[in-house]
Amino acid sequence: MAKPVIAIVGRPNVGKSTIFNRIVGERVSIVEDIAGVTRDRIYSPAEWLGKEFNVIDTGGIDIGDEPFLEQIRQQAEIAIEEADVIIFLTSAREGVTDADENVAQILYRSNKPVLLAVNKVDNPEMRSDIFDFYSLGLGEPYPVSGSHGIGLGDLLDAAITHFPEEGEEEYDDSVIKFSLIGRPNVGKSSLVNAILGEERVIVSNVAGTTRDAIDTSFTSKDGEEFVMIDTAGIRKKGKVYENTEKYSVLRALRAIERSDVVLCVLNAEEGIREQDKKVAGYAHEAGKGIIILVNKWDAIEKDTKTMKTFEDNIREEFAYLSYAPIIYVSALTKQRLHQLPELISRVSQNQRLRIQSSTLNEVILDAVAMNPTPTDKGKRLKIYYATQVATKPPTFVVFVNEPEMMHFSYARYLENRLRDTFSFEGTPIRLITRRRK
Numbered sequence: 457m458a459k460p461v462i463a464i465v466g467r468p469n470v471g472k473s474t475i476f477n478r479i480v481g482e483r484v485s486i487v488e489d490i491a492g493v494t495r496d497r498i499y500s501p502a503e504w505l506g507k508e509f510n511v512i513d514t515g516g517i518d519i520g521d522e523p524f525l526e527q528i529r530q531q532a533e534i535a536i537e538e539a540d541v542i543i544f545l546t547s548a549r550e551g552v553t554d555a556d557e558n559v560a561q562i563l564y565r566s567n568k569p570v571l572l573a574v575n576k577v578d579n580p581e582m583r584s585d586i587f588d589f590y591s592l593g594l595g596e597p598y599p600v601s602g603s604h605g606i607g608l609g610d611l612l613d614a615a616i617t618h619f620p621e622e623g624e625e626e627y628d629d630s631v632i633k634f635s636l637i638g639r640p641n642v643g644k645s646s647l648v649n650a651i652l653g654e655e656r657v658i659v660s661n662v663a664g665t666t667r668d669a670i671d672t673s674f675t676s677k678d679g680e681e682f683v684m685i686d687t688a689g690i691r692k693k694g695k696v697y698e699n700t701e702k703y704s705v706l707r708a709l710r711a712i713e714r715s716d717v718v719l720c721v722l723n724a725e726e727g728i729r730e731q732d733k734k735v736a737g738y739a740h741e742a743g744k745g746i747i748i749l750v751n752k753w754d755a756i757e758k759d760t761k762t763m764k765t766f767e768d769n770i771r772e773e774f775a776y777l778s779y780a781p782i783i784y785v786s787a788l789t790k791q792r793l794h795q796l797p798e799l800i801s802r803v804s805q806n807q808r809l810r811i812q813s814s815t816l817n818e819v820i821l822d823a824v825a826m827n828p829t830p831t832d833k834g835k836r837l838k839i840y841y842a843t844q845v846a847t848k849p850p851t852f853v854v855f856v857n858e859p860e861m862m863h864f865s866y867a868r869y870l871e872n873r874l875r876d877t878f879s880f881e882g883t884p885i886r887l888i889t890r891r892r893k
């Protein structure tokens with residue numbers, strides 16, 4: 457099941473990003489920083505009362521040079537299209553404005569649940585200011601204060617009651633779901649067609665999914681079942697905002713969410729850009745299998761060092777993706793495309809790998825014997841036991857005496873030892889350090 461989505465809409469300056477940050481909380485990790493994901497956050501995972509969801513700050517989606525009202529209108533439409541629940545944010549400081557009424561009109565016509573929130577209610581005396589907002593015709597207003605973190609609990613309590621029922625999984629777990637992600641013009645559509653053509657596959661159905669995505673199911677020559685997750689923007693053209701960069705990133709993030717394996721497509725003719733790193737960083741964070749595709753390999757001049765130079769550059773730019781295989785392909789000449797289904801399948805298997813505790817602990821014991829754990833003030837980090845707690849991605853809990861002593865570099869060393877021993881090619885793995893009770 458794709459996670460439910462909450463979108464925040466509202467005119468500029470009502471406090472959308474402040475509320476967004478409050479809802480998301482400080483879940484900033486080192487990796488997010490490396491990937492530049494934090495730098496402009498419009499989309500982030502979040503959690504309330506054990507329910508996981510994603511939040512979109514539509515205010516962060518740059519619509520371009522459209523007039524002010526047109527921008528808000530398009531942002532509201534994106535919210536309607538993308539979200540399961542919409543938080544319509546207004547501000548008690550300014551009261552009900554014409555722009556608010558405009559947004560209300562658009563939301564009113566959608567059949568998505570809308571929660572009307574009035575921000576900047578910083579103290580109890582201001583609570584009476586919210587009554588004017590009943591006039592927007594969207595029911596009871598929720599008073600909140602982004603700056604003070606007030607009222608968000610009630611708002612989120614209400615929001616999660618509107619999440620869709622958890623239904624059946626969209627696809628059987630044995631089916632490998634993947635998507636192609638990349639900037640405009642890297643050749644995604646050409647690759648999609650070439651892959652389907654190359655495999656002489658049967659496009660068996662166009663699955664109607666929760667949010668009108670169009671996925672393609674096919675069976676490879678080896679008899680393996682795949683679903684190519686729609687990266688809208690490929691097929692769903694027409695909307696004005698469709699071409700804005702941030703919206704295309706948003707759609708990419710949504711496709712990543714639903715995929716087991718993400719093919720990050722680069723263009724051999726161009727360098728690596730910030731957007732590539734952001735999207736790949738998100739896939740890494742989300743624990744997805746990752747393969748880097750360098751497309752248009754036919755179009756560049758090559759000598760014996762070209763591939764090595766590309767690889768070095770990619771390894772440097774995507775330092776945190778050292779586990780991701782790189783494949784040099786051409787949608788035009790179909791070079792190496794026949795290798796893709798098997799590679800995707802292998803990465804997907806690795807992402808689902810389960811290691812027996814006994815084997816795991818032998819490897820860790822060996823690793824510690826070869827390179828002793830760090831010490832601090834005469835005390836040594838002791839590793840008692842490790843166990844795998846999840847797959848997709850493989851996640852391990854390591855029980856120790858002092859979790860703070862598990863330095864990044866030592867965790868990285870253990871990860872590398874696990875990678876040397878087991879086949880985790882293409883999948884992130886997670887090590888969680890816990891104090892043994």
Ligand SMILES: Nc1nc2c(ncn2[C@@H]2O[C@H](COP(=O)(O)OP(=O)(O)OP(=O)(O)O)[C@@H](O)[C@H]2O)c(=O)[nH]1
Binds near residue numbers: 467469473475604
């Ligand atoms: N008094 C008060 N000010 C707030 C509150 N929440 C946000 N603000 C202020 O309102 C201003 C706008 O906040 P943002 O979160 O940037 O608003 P936004 O809606 O994301 O604005 P755009 O990015 O222009 O769409 C900032 O100066 C915030 O400090 C609040 O609860 N109380």
Ligand SMILES: Nc1nc2c(ncn2[C@@H]2O[C@H](COP(=O)(O)OP(=O)(O)OP(=O)(O)O)[C@@H](O)[C@H]2O)c(=O)[nH]1
Binds near residue numbers: 638644
């Ligand atoms: N030489 C060469 N050209 C390619 C290759 N793959 C795609 N192209 C060309 O690159 C251009 C963009 O290809 P598309 O498949 O439309 O790219 P896209 O990533 O789907 O682009 P958007 O739909 O804008 O996101 C087209 O002119 C293609 O013919 C390739 O492997 N080699």
